[in-house]
Amino acid sequence: MAIEIKAPTFPESVADGTVATWHKKPGDAVKRDELIVDIETDKVVIEVLAEADGVLAEIIKDEGDTVLSNEVLGKLDEGASASASESKSESKKADEGEAEVAKDKSAADEEQILSPAARKLAEENGIDPNSIAGTGKGGRVTKEDVVAAVEAKKKAPAGKSAAPAKAAEAEAPKLEVGDRVEKRVPMTRLRAKVAERLVEAQSSMAMLTTFNEVNMKPIMDLRSKYKDLFEKKHNGVRLGFMSFFVKAATEALKRQPGVNASIDGSDIVYHGYQDIGVAVSSDRGLVVPVLRNAEHMSLAEIEGTIAAYGKKAKDGKLTIDDMTGGTFTISNGGVFGSLLSTPIVNPPQTAILGMHKIQERPMAVNGQVVILPMMYLALSYDHRLIDGKEAVTFLVTMKDLLEDPARLLLDI
Incomplete structure (x- = not known):
């Protein structure tokens, strides 16, 4: 019995997708729940699995083709054996053989077609x-x-x-000094979507950035003292800096609810929860998975969830649900060495916090010059909703909480 292989149902925020890779060819045997084809959207790569054992009978949508929700990608012969399908495939190949040979010869000297x-x-x-x-x-x-x-x-x-x-047949031309080489590659759907949203944010918002700095020594001392015990207690979860910033951000957002709000048309939507997006750099581009109800999460839960998201991003396994929503975003450019930046707000959110590199600098403390590990913080915000007073107060609150972590426990 022939089973249609269909694209998944895309959410409203995803209009269509592109067939990225077919992992099976017509005539190949397929096991139930085995990966058949990848669909790339502007947010994630979605894996389409086989519904039953059988043989891939036909590919309708080739790699690079655009597909809509539930559109038929190919057909699967349920219960068929690979040998039976191979005979059909060989018969079909024989009919198309001469045309394919001619096509292959004409394309032999041209650049390969790649998915x-x-x-x-x-x-x-x-x-x-x-x-x-x-x-x-x-x-x-x-x-x-x-x-x-x-x-x-x-x-x-x-x-x-x-x-x-094939490489032995024709060696690649050797480049001489002074050669000017160019390479043109198509932009991925994710990269194109990120570019579109960044331009949209800058053109539709009255964006402004305010800065402050935080002494990281108290947190670094606390982390150094308890990191081994923390990792042992929480089954290998490592204590990093991000969990402190997420906890401080959730507390600051409670005190400045406008920073946690969003604009919907002519309405302001105040969120009674803190879903914190954490910007993660992946091979496919920038992705922002969301820590839901971060205000109720412990430091260990935050660190464990972020680590799991990082692994999923690296493996291309992030789902649309992982990245949907979010009321506030934290971006850590410091991991790449950035000392200062002005992050761009991720709409429809109205603010984003930028973390940066920890840099030792001479600071004046009680009339004395002391070398301290300092970090610049940047808050970019939509001035249509958030006034300078709210933005500065938010950053000062975060500074106070991070420089005295006991405040997070005492809620003061």
Whole structure:
């Protein structure tokens, strides 16, 4: 029985998706719940799994095609064996053989056709796509082809080429000093969406940034004293700085509810909860998973959730639910060495906190010059809703809480 392989139902915030990678070819055997195809949206990559055991009979939407919610991507022969499907596939190939051969010959001297996922993987590993023999439809280089080339490159002995046989046929031209090389690659849907939202935020908001600085020595001393005991107590969860900033932010948001609000048309929406988005850099671009009800989370829960989100972002496993919502965002450019920046608000939120690098600086303390580990904090906010007094008070509250962490426990 033929089963239609359909795209998932996208939420309202996602209009469509792009077929990123087919992990099976027509005629391949498929197990129930096995990954068949990846759909890339402007937020996440969604995996489509097989509904039953069988054989992939037909691919309707090729890699790179745009698909809508519940649109048919291909067909699966439930209960069929790979051998039966292979005979059908061979018959079909025989009918199309001459046309395919002619097409392959004409394309042999041109640049290979890559799926978005394959192109990205090849670039990351420094592999020339033209050196890879594509096994996809029409000679398309799939992600699996690039993975095989990467493995071959790793296993190749020193001094020998790790590229497939195709590389031996025609070596890549050697570049001379002064050569001006350019490479054009398509922008990913996620990168395009991030760019669109950033431009939208700057053009639609009266955005302003205020700064302050915080002495990180009290938190660093506290972390140094208890980090080993904390990790042992909470099953390997490490105590970092982000959990202190999230807890301080939730308390400051309670005291300055306007910073936790959003604008909806001509209405102001005040949120009675603190869903904190944490900006995470991934290979696909900037993503912002959300810590829901962060005001009720312990330091260990915050650190554990952030670590899990980081792993999911690295593996491309973040879901749309993970990144939906959020009333306030924290971005930590300090992990990359940024000393000061002006973060851009993530609409429809009205504020974002920017953390930065901890830098030792001479500071005046009780009339004495003391070297202290200092961090600049930046709060970008929508001046249409938040006045300067609220923004500055928010940052001062965070400064007080972070420089005296006991305040977080005593709620003062």
